[in-house]
Amino acid sequence: MDNEENSLLDHITQGEYKYGFVTDIEMETAPKGLNEDIIRFISSKKKEPEFLLEMRLTAYREWLKMSEPRWAHLRYKPVDYQDIHYYAAPKKKQELQRLDEVDPELLQTFEKLGISLEEQKRLTGVAVDAVFDSVSVKTTFSETLEKLGIIFCSFSEAVQKHPDLVREYMGSVVPSNDNFFAALNTAVFSDGSFCYIPRGVRCPIELSTYFRINAARTGQFERTLIIADEGSYVSYMEGCTAPMRDENQLHAAVVEIIALKDAEVKYSTVQNWYPGDKEGRGGIYNFVTKRGMCRGSHSRISWTQVETGSAVTWKYPSVILLGDHSVGEFYSVAVTNHHQQADTGTKMIHIGSHTKSTIISKGISAGRSNNSYRGLVKIIKRAQNARNFSQCDSLLLGDQCGAHTFPYINVENKSAIVEHEATTSKISDDQLFYCQQRGISTENAIGLIVNGYAKEVLRHLPMEFAVEAQKLLSISLEGSVG
Amino acid sequence: MLIIKDLNVSIQDKKIISGLNLEVKAGEVHAIMGPNGTGKSTLAWAIAGNEAYTITGGSITYRGRDLKELSPEERASEGIFLGFQYPVEIPGVSMTNFIRTAINEQRKYRGLQPIPAPEFLAKMEENKKLVGIDSKLTNRSVNEGFSGGEKKKNEIFQMAMLEPTLAILDETDSGLDIDALKVVANGVNKLRSKDNAIIVITHYQRLLEYIVPDFVHVLYKGRIVKSGGKELALELEEKGYEWLKN
Numbered sequence: 075m076d077n078e079e080n081s082l083l084d085h086i087t088q089g090e091y092k093y094g095f096v097t098d099i100e101m102e103t104a105p106k107g108l109n110e111d112i113i114r115f116i117s118s119k120k121k122e123p124e125f126l127l128e129m130r131l132t133a134y135r136e137w138l139k140m141s142e143p144r145w146a147h148l149r150y151k152p153v154d155y156q157d158i159h160y161y162a163a164p165k166k167k168q169e170l171q172r173l174d175e176v177d178p179e180l181l182q183t184f185e186k187l188g189i190s191l192e193e194q195k196r197l198t199g200v201a202v203d204a205v206f207d208s209v210s211v212k213t214t215f216s217e218t219l220e221k222l223g224i225i226f227c228s229f230s231e232a233v234q235k236h237p238d239l240v241r242e243y244m245g246s247v248v249p250s251n252d253n254f255f256a257a258l259n260t261a262v263f264s265d266g267s268f269c270y271i272p273r274g275v276r277c278p279i280e281l282s283t284y285f286r287i288n289a290a291r292t293g294q295f296e297r298t299l300i301i302a303d304e305g306s307y308v309s310y311m312e313g314c315t316a317p318m319r320d321e322n323q324l325h326a327a328v329v330e331i332i333a334l335k336d337a338e339v340k341y342s343t344v345q346n347w348y349p350g351d352k353e354g355r356g357g358i359y360n361f362v363t364k365r366g367m368c369r370g371s372h373s374r375i376s377w378t379q380v381e382t383g384s385a386v387t388w389k390y391p392s393v394i395l396l397g398d399h400s401v402g403e404f405y406s407v408a409v410t411n412h413h414q415q416a417d418t419g420t421k422m423i424h425i426g427s428h429t430k431s432t433i434i435s436k437g438i439s440a441g442r443s444n445n446s447y448r449g450l451v452k453i454i455k456r457a458q459n460a461r462n463f464s465q466c467d468s469l470l471l472g473d474q475c476g477a478h479t480f481p482y483i484n485v486e487n488k489s490a491i492v493e494h495e496a497t498t499s500k501i502s503d504d505q506l507f508y509c510q511q512r513g514i515s516t517e518n519a520i521g522l523i524v525n526g527y528a529k530e531v532l533r534h535l536p537m538e539f540a541v542e543a544q545k546l547l548s549i550s551l552e553g554s555v556g
Numbered sequence: 557m558l559i560i561k562d563l564n565v566s567i568q569d570k571k572i573i574s575g576l577n578l579e580v581k582a583g584e585v586h587a588i589m590g591p592n593g594t595g596k597s598t599l600a601w602a603i604a605g606n607e608a609y610t611i612t613g614g615s616i617t618y619r620g621r622d623l624k625e626l627s628p629e630e631r632a633s634e635g636i637f638l639g640f641q642y643p644v645e646i647p648g649v650s651m652t653n654f655i656r657t658a659i660n661e662q663r664k665y666r667g668l669q670p671i672p673a674p675e676f677l678a679k680m681e682e683n684k685k686l687v688g689i690d691s692k693l694t695n696r697s698v699n700e701g702f703s704g705g706e707k708k709k710n711e712i713f714q715m716a717m718l719e720p721t722l723a724i725l726d727e728t729d730s731g732l733d734i735d736a737l738k739v740v741a742n743g744v745n746k747l748r749s750k751d752n753a754i755i756v757i758t759h760y761q762r763l764l765e766y767i768v769p770d771f772v773h774v775l776y777k778g779r780i781v782k783s784g785g786k787e788l789a790l791e792l793e794e795k796g797y798e799w800l801k802n
């Protein structure tokens with residue numbers, strides 16, 4: 075740490091003790107590094123209630139005692155946690171005036187994805203025409219939602235306006251000491267989304283449509299909390315097919331979902347963070363904790379993910395099946411190319427009786443990448459008549475990539491039925507030549523084969539994204555053969 | 557249409573075809589026969605542009621263009637179709653999707669818009685009838701779990717859908733029952749016109765009763781050692797290949 079930062083830190087530290095650390099210090103960015111004062115600073119900047127600060131501090135103290143997990147099939151340079159700014163005031167992105175000021179390679183990708191011009195502008199931070207006024211679109215959605223009593227806002231806003239809900243549910247699925255990255259997130263999370271669907275309400279719109287408008291501004295330590303009250307339904311979409319760049323290399327998000335009795339939550343993700351260049355330089359480290367809790371009977375949570383980005387992905391969207399007759403589902407397509415590494419999968423924890431889970435995982439590896447499925451199916455003693463079906467398939471392109479499957483099955487109740495299927499296949503030169511001979515280029519042939527392979531998962535995505543996701547799969551594998 | 561001059565082809569440094577000459581004109585049907593392992597398929601691969609088969613000498617000219625300059629998919633879009641001796645299975649990709657993609661890619665190459673859906677469907681129906689396959693088959697993944705005969709019929713079906721200018725059929729008749737053989741012949745005869753050319757590679761003169769060739773060639777050890785009319789096929793059937801060996 076250099077001198078200037080030292081003195082800044084001293085300043086803050088003293089400020090804390092002398093003046094009770096109020097926010098009159100005009101600072102937009104906290105100095106690098108992590109300690110309790112930084113956490114107090116974040117919390118006070120955000121004018122958070124006491125309980126949240128306490129939660130952050132507890133998490134931080136737990137985090138100090140933890141070490142970074144090393145069990146995943148991943149290799150990366152260790153992260154220097156003291157070399158990160160944990161607070162930066164939301165900066166307005168510098169507005170470009172015209173699309174031709176944007177990186178042409180990025181625009182090409184948008185083109186291939188079929189993203190409209192207006193949306194391209196929005197995603198790249200170009201000033202948007204009045205016709206496509208995202209604010210007005212947002213307002214229309216907000217009104218619809220408000221009428222139904224649906225709360226959908228930023229996490230910070232929820233903290234201010236609905237502190238009781240936040241207090242009751244935050245950390246109830248992913249406790250602050252759950253794992254290294256979750257603890258870190260809890261200590262320093264910046265912002266994220268909050269969603270509450272009241273009893274008996276079926277959210278009439280795909281929350282994706284709305285969310286997409288904000289998608290370009292996700293933070294480094296994102297926090298999401300979704301609560302579906304009894305008998306409610308919501309389909310929620312996170313992320314965006316457009317390639318996302320971020321100067322922050324480390325991302326550690328936490329997503330918690332709570333489904334009460336008879337409620338259903340469908341959570342879909344398309345993750346396309348910058349994967350680094352062809353040589354494996356740069357790229358995002360994505361360490362995410364996503365977990366849902368089927369609290370009530372007959373509740374249902376499903377995760378659908380299309381993972382194509384990031385240099386390193388560590389992610390296991392899971393479901394705790396607490397309520398009797400509850401259902402958990404995990405549908406995943408994970409693509410790795412060049413030097414990307416992914417260790418992803420799910421955990422299905424059966425606690426209630428007659429609980430049911432389905433896991434469909436499709437890994438696609440190309441280049442020199444490594445793609446691992448890691449999944450746990452646990453059926454505890456009291457879970458009568460639980461069922462699980464798992465299918466984990468790997469598809470290889472070329473012979474320098476790796477695919478690995480680590481299924482853990484832990485059954486304590488004899489009435490359980492657990493099925494596991496796994497296959498590994500390869501796109502052969504013969505297949506590619508057969509396609510070429512019919513006039514289909516290698517790249518399109520790969521797209522065709524890969525989309526056929528991932529069909530089972532893609533059909534669980536909201537329609538509008540399924541089409542884009544299909545194109546995304548092909549684009550992600552460009553340059554992987556030949 | 558197709559002029560092959562002094563062609564040499566190697567696979568992994570092993571010379572398979574050496575000094576082969578062949579000219580195929582529009583409107584003609586040529587049959588190529590010859591013992592196993594003499595390079596018939598190799599010739600077909602070389603024309604289609606499979607990279608594993610290296611052209612070490614000579615040239616293949618198709619409609620005035622040196623094929624060296626064209627990728628396999630460009631050759632296909634220029635109207636070259638290869639019916640595979642061993643059709644390849646592509647799990648997860650439905651026949652319908654596959655053939656539609658192929659047609660549209662070829663149309664794109666020729667500067668045309670994608671085929672309108674009604675036109676595509678009508679064409680599917682027509683050609684399914686022609687080769688006697690039903691929707692159960694076209695809804696399945698490309699060749700996946702198809703019987704040997706179904707695979708061969710499927711090649712003819714694709715040929716009919718793609719309407720090539722030069723079709724090379726590599727042992728499409730092998731393993732077919734007599735009815736299926738007629739189906740293949742029908743498909744070929746439908747394509748036959750003064751503008752198109754067809755090369756059939758076969759071991760059996762039986763097929764040539766249904767598809768009457770203008771020329772029959774014998775390929776032996778990587779070159780054409782004898783050419784003649786359709787009666788040559790009969791002669792081969794009678795005498796085998798032994799008498800040609802010197």
Ligand SMILES: Nc1ncnc2c1ncn2[C@@H]1O[C@H](COP(=O)(O)OP(=O)(O)OP(=O)(O)O)[C@@H](O)[C@H]1O
Pocket residue numbers: 567568570572590591592593594595596597598599608641
């Ligand atoms: N990929 C390959 N690697 C090594 N040798 C090969 C390869 N492909 C073909 N060959 C060899 O090249 C020779 C010619 O093979 P080709 O398939 O052209 O014969 P063919 O005349 O079509 O025979 P058939 O009547 O049995 O189909 C054979 O000896 C074969 O073993």
Ligand SMILES: [Mg+2]
Pocket residue numbers: 596597598641726727
């Ligand atoms: Mg052969």
